[in-house]
Amino acid sequence: MRTSELDFDLPPERIATTAAEPRDSARLMAIHRDSGKVEHRRVRDLPKLGVFQPGDLMVVNQTRVLRAYLTGTRDATGGKVSGLFVCAHDETTWEVMLESKGKLQPGEAIDLHPVPRKGDETVAQLTLTESLGRGAWRVQVSSDQTTDPPTLLERVGSTPLPPYIRKARKAREQPEFTGNDFERYNTVFSDTQQAGSVAAPTAGLHFTPELLASLDAMGVHRAAVTLHVGLGTFLPVHTESLEDHPIHREWIDVAGETLDALRAVRERGRDILAVGTTSVRTLESLPDSFEGVNQHTGETELFITPDRVADGSFTYRYTDRLLTNFHLPQSTLLALVAALPGVGVDRLLGWYREAIREEYRFYSFGDAMLIL
Structure with missing residues (x-):
């Protein structure tokens, strides 16, 4: 596909320069793919949406951002x-x-x-x-x-804040760095033993211990993967054809207990919610079967695009639902979201236009989208 198909215009004032406080007060655009219904809520409303069932599995990326x-x-x-x-x-x-x-x-x-x-x-x-x-x-x-x-x-x-955040802060005459950036640019479930990212898995930034406890109480299971987020994750694509873009490699690690949780949720017939595109990339890099495997680790160079889904060379296997932030134009992350079943580029960009009209905050410190 042509990279230009993933372009959209974003007013500069829609770029978030600070994270929502508290974390789960960020706005949430909940999208029901089957019906087309769109709800405008808050991340803290996740347990109240009526879309989760006991036995569902939420997968988070536990990587920790370095002071890079x-x-x-x-x-x-x-x-x-x-x-x-x-x-x-x-x-x-x-x-x-x-x-x-x-x-x-x-x-x-x-x-x-x-x-x-x-x-x-x-x-x-x-x-x-x-x-x-x-x-x-x-x-x-x-x-x-x-x-x-x-x-x-x-x-x-x-804190390795994205350049567009520092640029937007300067344009608004705000300090380039603040004292709480490092805490707010890491998730509450980041593992200090898993430090290795140079950018945040941003969808996970919206969770608080209280929100996690509420989901636990509902019977929503949680499992962790590790993907160390690299520079290439957020870079725009500069090739005319999306498929000509040299996709970046990132280190992933999926422990045995997470593999067990994935097997169990499929046996239960329940859904998997991937928190963030980094969790998606990790999950979809797993083999079709990992029976007898106690850990999956190594580099991934998985490139998920709408055309790969259309021609059958890629199929989503472990991502039933997705919680994600709003992404940069002409980026591989936008392509990944557009490739989800029932989404597509035109539909996704339509939701983005609605988010802009509704004054959602975009990018790393911005609001979230839940694709159901």
Whole structure:
């Protein structure tokens, strides 16, 4: 399909720059695919919608976002550098995205300072070893203490808010970062042992312990998967044809208890609600059968598009319902949602136009859509 088919116009004021407070006060556009009925509710109304039955299963992504946003100075000139930790090939070899006014060169060093910064103190240094193109670099990391990525990033990194949030905040003369960004950019069920994302699984941001307890009391089961969200998740597609887009890889991990829960919900004949497109990507990367399998882990490069559903090369198997945020135009996430049975591009963009008219808040800190 043509990427332009996934385009839509969004007024800048509809981009959310802060998360709803409390989390479950975010608005919820509940869509009944069979009837076409659309309800305008709040996320906290999930238990009251009358759509969940005891024995249904809700699948969440328990990944934790790293303090992956980096600011530093060029050791030789003192010039400012900003960037993003992408991944670690090993403890001292990282891949990062970097921006600076002057052209960066292989062999030069970038000093990283503590956050909040304390004068000229340097606690780590990145030595640029190889340009990977488009601002990406392979670097060697040295530090006065540990170079373990999550530990070091706690000292030198900030919340990796998407650039459009920081840009919108600047346009509205708001601070680029706030003191509670890191807490609000992680879900309440994120696991500190599963730190590895450079962006949030945003649909999960709407849940509170109280809302989870209400769903538990209804008999809605819950299982966790891990997908470490990478840079490519939210990037717009720049190829004319959607299928020509080089899909990104992301690390997934599905533990044995979650595989057991998936088997059990199918035996019960109940529905699976995927919380977020990252949960969908993880679930649909599983094999058709995992009998005798105690864990599924590795990289996924699954690319879900409407055309793949239409030609039969992909079929949704573990996603009956979806809770998701409103996504960027011409993005792979928009394509994934459009590919759901009974949705399609035209219908999805019609719902988006209604959401804009109803003044829903869009993107990472925005409101949610429930597709039933």
